[in-house]
Structures are given as structure tokens and as C-alpha cells.
Amino acid sequence: MLIPVILSGGAGTRLWPVSREGHPKPFMTLPDGQSLLGKTYRRAAGLLDGWGDIVTVTNREYYFQSKDHYHDAQMARHRGHFLLEPTGRNTAPAIAAAALSLQALHGDEAIMVVMPADHLIVNVEALQSAVEHAVELARAGYLVTFGVKPTAPETGFGYIETGAPLDDKGAATVQRFVEKPDLQTATHYLESGHFLWNSGMFCFSVATLLAELQVHAPELLEQTRACMADSAPVETGGCLQQELSPTLFAEITDISIDYALMERSNKVAVVPAGFDWSDIGSWSALAALIAPDAQNNRASGDAVFVDSHNNFVQSEGRLVAAVGVDNLIIVDTADAVLVAHADRAQDVRRVAKQLKADKHEAYRLHRTVSRPWGTYTVLEEGPRFKIKRIVVKPGGKLSLQMHHHRNEHWVVVEGMAKVTNNGTGTHLVAKNESTFIAAGHKHRLENPGVIDLVIIEVQSGEYLGEDDIVRFEDQYGRTV
Amino acid sequence: MLIPVILSGGAGTRLWPVSREGHPKPFMTLPDGQSLLGKTYRRAAGLLDGWGDIVTVTNREYYFQSKDHYHDAQMARHRGHFLLEPTGRNTAPAIAAAALSLQALHGDEAIMVVMPADHLIVNVEALQSAVEHAVELARAGYLVTFGVKPTAPETGFGYIETGAPLDDKGAATVQRFVEKPDLQTATHYLESGHFLWNSGMFCFSVATLLAELQVHAPELLEQTRACMADSAPVETGGCLQQELSPTLFAEITDISIDYALMERSNKVAVVPAGFDWSDIGSWSALAALIAPDAQNNRASGDAVFVDSHNNFVQSEGRLVAAVGVDNLIIVDTADAVLVAHADRAQDVRRVAKQLKADKHEAYRLHRTVSRPWGTYTVLEEGPRFKIKRIVVKPGGKLSLQMHHHRNEHWVVVEGMAKVTNNGTGTHLVAKNESTFIAAGHKHRLENPGVIDLVIIEVQSGEYLGEDDIVRFEDQYGRTV
Numbered sequence: 001m002l003i004p005v006i007l008s009g010g011a012g013t014r015l016w017p018v019s020r021e022g023h024p025k026p027f028m029t030l031p032d033g034q035s036l037l038g039k040t041y042r043r044a045a046g047l048l049d050g051w052g053d054i055v056t057v058t059n060r061e062y063y064f065q066s067k068d069h070y071h072d073a074q075m076a077r078h079r080g081h082f083l084l085e086p087t088g089r090n091t092a093p094a095i096a097a098a099a100l101s102l103q104a105l106h107g108d109e110a111i112m113v114v115m116p117a118d119h120l121i122v123n124v125e126a127l128q129s130a131v132e133h134a135v136e137l138a139r140a141g142y143l144v145t146f147g148v149k150p151t152a153p154e155t156g157f158g159y160i161e162t163g164a165p166l167d168d169k170g171a172a173t174v175q176r177f178v179e180k181p182d183l184q185t186a187t188h189y190l191e192s193g194h195f196l197w198n199s200g201m202f203c204f205s206v207a208t209l210l211a212e213l214q215v216h217a218p219e220l221l222e223q224t225r226a227c228m229a230d231s232a233p234v235e236t237g238g239c240l241q242q243e244l245s246p247t248l249f250a251e252i253t254d255i256s257i258d259y260a261l262m263e264r265s266n267k268v269a270v271v272p273a274g275f276d277w278s279d280i281g282s283w284s285a286l287a288a289l290i291a292p293d294a295q296n297n298r299a300s301g302d303a304v305f306v307d308s309h310n311n312f313v314q315s316e317g318r319l320v321a322a323v324g325v326d327n328l329i330i331v332d333t334a335d336a337v338l339v340a341h342a343d344r345a346q347d348v349r350r351v352a353k354q355l356k357a358d359k360h361e362a363y364r365l366h367r368t369v370s371r372p373w374g375t376y377t378v379l380e381e382g383p384r385f386k387i388k389r390i391v392v393k394p395g396g397k398l399s400l401q402m403h404h405h406r407n408e409h410w411v412v413v414e415g416m417a418k419v420t421n422n423g424t425g426t427h428l429v430a431k432n433e434s435t436f437i438a439a440g441h442k443h444r445l446e447n448p449g450v451i452d453l454v455i456i457e458v459q460s461g462e463y464l465g466e467d468d469i470v471r472f473e474d475q476y477g478r479t480v
Numbered sequence: 481m482l483i484p485v486i487l488s489g490g491a492g493t494r495l496w497p498v499s500r501e502g503h504p505k506p507f508m509t510l511p512d513g514q515s516l517l518g519k520t521y522r523r524a525a526g527l528l529d530g531w532g533d534i535v536t537v538t539n540r541e542y543y544f545q546s547k548d549h550y551h552d553a554q555m556a557r558h559r560g561h562f563l564l565e566p567t568g569r570n571t572a573p574a575i576a577a578a579a580l581s582l583q584a585l586h587g588d589e590a591i592m593v594v595m596p597a598d599h600l601i602v603n604v605e606a607l608q609s610a611v612e613h614a615v616e617l618a619r620a621g622y623l624v625t626f627g628v629k630p631t632a633p634e635t636g637f638g639y640i641e642t643g644a645p646l647d648d649k650g651a652a653t654v655q656r657f658v659e660k661p662d663l664q665t666a667t668h669y670l671e672s673g674h675f676l677w678n679s680g681m682f683c684f685s686v687a688t689l690l691a692e693l694q695v696h697a698p699e700l701l702e703q704t705r706a707c708m709a710d711s712a713p714v715e716t717g718g719c720l721q722q723e724l725s726p727t728l729f730a731e732i733t734d735i736s737i738d739y740a741l742m743e744r745s746n747k748v749a750v751v752p753a754g755f756d757w758s759d760i761g762s763w764s765a766l767a768a769l770i771a772p773d774a775q776n777n778r779a780s781g782d783a784v785f786v787d788s789h790n791n792f793v794q795s796e797g798r799l800v801a802a803v804g805v806d807n808l809i810i811v812d813t814a815d816a817v818l819v820a821h822a823d824r825a826q827d828v829r830r831v832a833k834q835l836k837a838d839k840h841e842a843y844r845l846h847r848t849v850s851r852p853w854g855t856y857t858v859l860e861e862g863p864r865f866k867i868k869r870i871v872v873k874p875g876g877k878l879s880l881q882m883h884h885h886r887n888e889h890w891v892v893v894e895g896m897a898k899v900t901n902n903g904t905g906t907h908l909v910a911k912n913e914s915t916f917i918a919a920g921h922k923h924r925l926e927n928p929g930v931i932d933l934v935i936i937e938v939q940s941g942e943y944l945g946e947d948d949i950v951r952f953e954d955q956y957g958r959t960v
Binding site: 319320321325330332337344347360362427 | 494497595736784786787795798799800801802803804806810812814815816817818819820821823824827828830831834836840841859860862864865869886889891893894911912914916924934936938940
């Protein structure tokens with residue numbers, strides 16, 4: 001039994017301002033309209049022979065948003081299984097937790113294929129054949145890594161030095177893992193022909209993984225076992241949801257699977273990854289996905305170039321004009337603009353760091369914010385008023401709530417709203433109709449229909465902070 | 481009698497994306513909140529000894545917007561007199577028209593002080609004393625120019641070579657005018673000490689100007705006289721409004737006052753401009769107004785700099801982050817972003833030119849559009865809906881109108897609205913109340929109050945173009 005395990009974490013601060021704490025890298029949408037997470041899900045589904053389970057380990061804050069992305073990628077065809085982390089603890093605890101969960105559900109012989117959610121692989125057939133190859137070795141008791149043939153002396157990746165051949169299809173033992181090298185070392189690796197990029201993907205049986213963790217990381221395994229004993233799965237909405245115990249998960253050592261196990265075990269093998277692979281580690285990697293024009297400028301969105309070369313522009317809606325500039329990365333979002341030199345793509349994380357230190361909202365949130373029931377976008381704010389566009393998914397239902405300080409005026413722009421207001425029962429509000437919620441009135445908004453409900457909300461009052469809310473009932477468990 | 485004549489024209493395409501056809505350079509707001517036109521008006525008022533007339537020559541499209549800017553600068557203290565051009569015909573026709581109009585109203589002895597609306601002068605006292613000096617010479621029959629002592633070998637300005645001294649206060653005859661020189665020539669001019677920048681300001685009596693035009697540009701004077709005979713002033717709203725005949729004005733030669741007269745007349749004098757002066761010709765000139773930080777970055781708005789130097793950022797609301805970049809001009813507006821190398825500030829006009837050729841809306845309009853009654857801003861557009869914020873000035877009144885294809889839903893956010901809807905008389909709509917205008921219904925919106933009326937308009941329908949409007953009555957003459 002083959003089970004894809006998607007690791008979906010990582011703030012992706014080098015991809016600010018699109019990737020943010022509230023909307024991290026896996027949720028980023030590529031020019032084809034698919035998110036990295038959605039693409040990873042599709043790849044995972046492609047490995048399954050028909051119906052099957054797909055495990056996702058992610059932060060519990062991202063549960064509903066992840067389900068939305070899977071929904072867009074037709075998750076209904078597979079059983080979702082979510083392990084929800086209270087905090088990020090790196091890859092070793094995540095993979096150990098997944099293995100213990102799968103042992104309980106499917107037994108020792110289940111084969112895990114671990115896939116980071118923020119990588120891009122276009123050639124899915126080559127991936128599938130590499131995974132078939134890895135599964136053979138996993139069944140033979142190996143911890144299998146996927147090594148990518150380097151095409152440049154990259155200093156941002158880890159490398160794998162190959163050892164003795166294991167078969168005639170290119171698999172080998174692993175001599176050693178090496179951390180991100182300097183340029184000289186990377187050039188040497190590239191020339192030697194014995195080094196591969198460490199793709200961060202793995203394949204092993206539950207039995208092999210747990211046995212090797214018992215040998216090389218017994219404390220971590222014990223901690224994870226204790227946590228899982230207190231984190232039973234719950235069947236909810238066609239999904240298996242396993243909320244990891246916050247206290248016990250926090251006690252597990254924060255360490256990567258490479259450090260904790262791969263660099264120590266002698267059962268590690270590497271199969272050649274015959275597929276294209278990008279870790280989408282920075283804006284340069286995203287730029288490479290776009291075809292250049294005659295001046296080697298690449299644009300996703302509306303752009304005008306005057307005497308400019310080798311630039312990358314990504315714009316969500318505005319026009320970007322470049323005059324006499326070269327080698328720039330220009331990324332425009334609803335509330336922030338990045339202008340970086342192409343050679344400094346790695347340093348974009350320093351902006352995110354500085355914004356976090358300054359407690360600037362542009363570190364955490366976009367103007368469009370995801371909620372379990374849909375999204376809201378702040379269109380305009382001023383003294384005593386705020387205007388939002390609210391999109392409620394079919395079946396979505398905001399909590400039964402009340403505000404002390406603000407009145408809300410709702411105009412339905414698309415779809416049909418079901419509104420509860422101040423104990424007068426519920427009524428339907430159709431497109432281009434409106435309704436008014438006075439401060440102090442208990443109310444609820446839901447979408448009873450099958451298409452998105454879009455509402456323009458005009459708030460007025462003395463205080464309009466998001467924290468002026470009392471929740472009485474909530475179908476997403478947010479009343480606590 | 482001294483009469484300031486403000487020439488307010490010029491698209492200012494080098495200051496795109498803030499300056500646009502629908503909102504040109506004189507309307508640009510500086511960091512202190514005052515527009516260039518407002519500042520020019522204040523300077524003009526400062527030249528008057530108490531109450532007096534201020535003449536403005538501008539395109540008729542800018543009439544209401546200009547009055548708004550003057551209103552903010554307390555125009556009520558002076559009598560406004562507008563000469564409204566149907567099209568731009570350069571400075572000679574504008575000045576000749578103003579002179580003929582003033583001759584009719586105030587006689588030959590009136591002294592005109594011609595001031596472009598898009599220059600910046602901070603030291604108003606020095607300006608006043610230079611004007612006093614110029615007035616003496618104007619009374620003695622000179623066409624007086626104001627020469628600015630050059631501080632750098634500027635290639636973007638015209639120069640004046642001084643001739644024989646005319647008094648002991650630095651006035652001189654003019655040897656010659658020279659066009660924008662190359663860098664080598666400009667350096668020579670700077671070193672010689674005999675050259676001054678041509679500020680584009682002038683001072684002369686109506687009599688001298690008309691007499692010299694009669695000698696050096698008789699055809700232009702004749703054309704302008706014919707035009708003015710068909711362009712009588714009308715007293716309207718406390719203002720003298722003189723709409724220049726479209727057919728006759730279009731026949732006048734398109735030529736600058738420098739070419740038509742100054743370079744030919746032997747009655748030209750120059751007085752030293754003891755004031756600071758900037759023509760705000762490009763973003764570099766605007767950048768110079770802002771104090772730099774330790775890395776010589778200058779920012780107006782929210783900006784974060786990482787390893788970046790000598791940059792200028794102007795942002796209207798968004799956060800701009802710069803990483804590893806030097807010598808850039810970054811200008812962010814609601815619908816467009818400019819990134820230009822500082823050495824290429826002059827080439828920003830090429831963006832505007834390209835956008836104009838492409839018929840891109842960002843050449844002509846901002847997301848906020850001025851109307852005689854106030855402004856509207858498109859907040860959001862989508863299939864079958866559009867959301868606008870509408871601001872109506874106190875006393876402002878939209879036309880009595882009807883749309884065939886769209887319904888309009890109005891929510892009052894600030895102030896009080898007076899609404900006419902489908903022949904049911906008028907009713908008041910207060911803050912946080914709303915009303916609905918169905919397609920096909922004649923309606924009208926006005927602000928009967930003394931503070932701005934702010935409305936959120938949600939339009940829905942199959943066609944939402946601005947051209948779906950039938951106007952029945954309009955207090956701004958737009959029914960034709």
C-alpha cells in the first residue's frame with residue numbers, strides 16, 4: 001500500500017510579499033492558476049492506483065485553507081488525512097508522527113512517499129517511474145532519497161554523494177549528505193559527477209522508518225509516540241483529522257529528518273530523479289518559469305518595459321512600468337511592492353524579518369484574508385468606516401456573532417445570502433438586495449446556495465477592529 | 481495695477497504615473513498636502529496688495545478641478561478670472577489672449593506677471609522683491625524675464641545670456657536666449673558666469689506686450705484678437721469665465737512666447753531671481769525635496785530599505801520594499817507602479833507615450849477621477865458588478881440622469897445625501913442608510929450639506945460602462 005505524505009509548512013519568507021505567515025508558500029498560485037499545494041496534491045494522487053489515502057502534515061491554522069486547495073484539485077476522489085501541528089517542529093517529528101499514525105491504520109508494510117508541498121515538478125510520468133523504482137528499494141528495507149542531477153553549481157541546495165551501485169537502474173548507496181556548499185565546493189561537486197541535489201523527497205516502509213528511528217533517534221520516537229497516544233484521529237467531513245496534542249508535540253525535539261536519521265543510518269539509498277525539479281526557493285526560481293521576451297524580460301501581469309533588460313515582473317492587477325533598469329525583481333501585490341536586485345533574491349527574507357520585528361501587518365496578512373468559510377478583502381478604510389468584500393463558499397457559515405461597536409450594512413453582489421438577525425428568524429437576501437445589522441444585534445451570515453456568495457460590507461462605528469466580536473456558535477470550532 | 485497670470489497646462493508625462501492627462505502636473509500634491517497649482521495661486525496672491533484679480537489660462541477640461549484647488553487655497557479672497565482653452569496652443573497664444581482680455585478690463589497700463597503653474601518656489605519674500613524689481617522695468621517699457629543663477633550644468637533648461645547692465649541691482653539686457661544645451665555647453669555656461677536659467681516667468685505691461693507682438697508676431701496677434709472678439713467673459717459663481725472660441729482658437733499659431741517674441745524683441749531685460757526655483761520637471765526634482773536617510777534613500781510613504789542606497793520612493797498607500805538596489809525611482813499609485821533608474825528620469829515620458837499609443841487607460845485616468853461635483857474611485861470591478869466610492873462636495877449636484885443597463889445601490893458612509901428617484905420627489909438619506917436606483921429610473925444625487933458626502937455605490941447589471949448615461953439636466957453644462 002502506497003501512501004503519499006505531503007509536508008506543508010514553511011513560511012517562504014524569500015517569496016514575500018506573496019508568501020506571508022497567513023498565506024505561506026504552498027498556497028501561492030502560479031501563472032497557470034494552480035497553487036503549489038494543489039499541484040503537489042495532484043502529483044500525490046497520480047501516484048495512487050485508483051482510490052487511496054493522502055496524508056498531509058501541516059499547521060492547524062492552515063487546515064481549512066488546505067482543504068480548499070485540495071477541493072479545487074478534486075480531493076473528493078481520495079481520502080484526506082490531516083495531521084495538524086500546533087507549531088512547526090521541522091521534518092523529523094512530522095514524518096515520525098505520520099509513520100505512527102499510518103502504522104495504526106494500515107500496519108507496518110505501508111510504504112510512505114514523503115513530498116514537500118512547496119516544490120514544483122512538471123514531468124509527472126518521470127516522477128511516477130522514479131517512485132516505482134524507490135518503492136522496490138523501500139520494500140527491500142531501504143530509506144530511499146531522490147537525487148536530482150545538478151545542472152548548475154547551486155549553493156542553495158544540500159547535496160548527496162553517491163556510493164556503491166545498488167542496481168542497474170542508477171540506484172546507489174549514499175556516501176554522505178552535505179549541507180549547502182560554497183560556490184567553489186559546489187562547482188567541484190558538479191564537475192565530479194558523484195553528487196546529486198537532495199530533493200527533500202523520501203520513500204520508505206513504516207517498519208523501516210520506525211526501526212531506524214528506534215536505533216538513531218530513540219528519544220524523538222518516544223516523544224512522538226507519547227504525543228500520538230494523545231492525538232486520536234477523528235472522522236470529520238469525509239476527512240480523517242488528527243489534531244496533535246499541543247503540550248506533547250511541543251516537547252518533541254525540533255530537528256530535520258536529514259539530521260535526525262538520514263545522515264546517521266546505513267540503510268539509506270538514492271534513486272536518480274529523472275524528473276525536472278525546482279524548490280521554488282526564491283523569486284528567481286519563479287521567474288525561470290516564465291518565457292522571456294526579446295530583451296530577456298519576463299512578466300506575469302501588465303508590464304511596460306522601456307530600455308530595460310533581464311527583469312522579472314509579477315503583478316496581481318496593477319500596471320508596472322520599468323525604465324532603464326536591468327536585473328530587477330518587481331513583485332506587486334494589493335498592499336505591498338517588492339523591488340529587488342536579481343542577485344539578491346535570497347535576501348528578500350530580510351524584508352520579512354524586518355517587518356516581523358516592526359510588527360508590520362504586511363508580514364502576516366494580505367489584504368485578502370482566508371477564513372474557514374471563505375475570504376474577506378479590505379477594500380477601503382477611513383475614520384469611522386471600513387469596506388470589505390466578503391466571499392462565502394457554498395455551505396459556508398460564519399459564526400453566530402455580535403459586535404459591540406459597529407453597524408454592518410450588507411449588499412449582496414453575487415449569489416444568495418441567508419441572514420440571521422437579532423432573533424427574528426432567518427431570511428434570504430438575493431443579489432443586489434441589502435440588509436442592515438445594528439451594533440449589539442446577534443447575527444449570522446451563511447451561503448445556502450451552490451455558487452459563491454459575494455457581499456460588500458460597509459461597517460460604520462467608533463471602533464472597527466477585528467477583535468470586537470463575540471462568537472456564540474461556530475461550525476469551525478472557533479467559539480473558545 | 482499688478483495682475484498675476486497663471487499658465488496652467490502641460491501634461492507632465494515625465495511625472496507619470498502621478499501626473500496623467502486627466503490629472504496633470506499642476507494638480508500633483510506635494511508631501512505637504514498642497515498641490516503645485518495651489519502653491520502657485522498662493523504665490524500669486526502674495527504679490528497682490530490686498531484684494532485683486534488673478535488670471536488663470538488653462539484647458540477647459542480642468543476648470544472645475546482648478547477651482548477646487550483654488551478653493552483649498554482660499555480663492556474667495558481674490559477674484560478668479562479663467563481663460564479656458566479648447567486645446568493647448570503653447571504659451572504665446574495664452575499670453576496674448578490674457579493681455580487682450582486685461583486690456584479690455586483694466587487698460588494698457590496693467591502689469592502682467594506670468595507664472596507657470598507647475599514650478600516650485602519656496603522663498604516667497606525673495607520672489608516678491610524680484611517681482612517689484614521687474615515691475616519697475618516693466619513700467620519703463622521692458623519685457624522682463626527672471627533669470628535663475630545656475631547651480632549645476634543642467635541640460636534640461638533653457639539659458640539666458642546677459643548683456644549690458646541696466647541698473648545697480650543686477651538687471652541687464654539680454655544678449656540671447658539658448659535652447660537646452662548639451663552637457664559640455666552647459667558646463668561652459670555655468671563657468672562663464674554670463675548665463676542664467678530661463679525660469680519661464682515674465683513681467684510686462686499690457687501695452688508693451690501688445691506693441692511688441694504687433695511688431696514681431698502681427699499674425700498671431702491678429703488671430704488672437706479675432707478669437708477674443710468671439711470669447712466674451714461671463715460672470716459665473718463669483719468668477720469671470722472666458723471660454724475661448726474653439727474654432728478661432730484652433731486657428732492661432734502654436735508657438736511659445738520665447739520663439740514668437742522674446743528671442744526677437746530688443747526690449748527684453750532680465751532680472752536676477754533671488755529665489756529658489758525648481759521646475760519639478762521630473763521625479764528627480766521631486767526627490768530632491770525630501771530629506772535623505774543615512775543611506776541617502778528618500779521616501780514619501782511606507783518604505784523598507786535593505787542594503788539599498790540613493791533611492792527615491794513615493795507611495796500613496798502601499799508598502800514598498802527595496803532589496804539590494806541603488807539609484808532607483810519607485811513611484812506607486814493605486815493602479816500603476818513605476819520603477820526607473822535615477823539617470824533615466826527624463827525617459828519616464830516614454831512610458832506615457834507608449835501607454836497613449838496602446839490606448840491604455842493608465843495614460844489618461846487614475847482610479848480616482850475628478851468631476852465638477854467631486855470625485856469617484858473605482859474600488860473593485862468584476863463580472864456584472866462594479867463598486868465605486870463617490871465623494872460629492874458640499875453643494876455638489878450630479879446631473880439628473882438615467883442608465884439603461886445598470887442598477888445602483890447607494891450606501892451613505894459620511895454626510896447627508898439628497899436623492900431624486902423616478903419622479904417620487906426628493907428624500908434625504910443619512911449616514912449608514914441606503915437607497916436603490918433601478919435601471920431605467922431617472923435619478924439625481926446631491927450634497928445639500930456643508931461637509932463632504934461619501935457614498936459607496938454598488939452597481940450591478942449586464943453593462944457597466946461610463947457611457948451608459950443619459951443626462952437630462954446638469955448644473956455644469958454637460959447635457960450637450
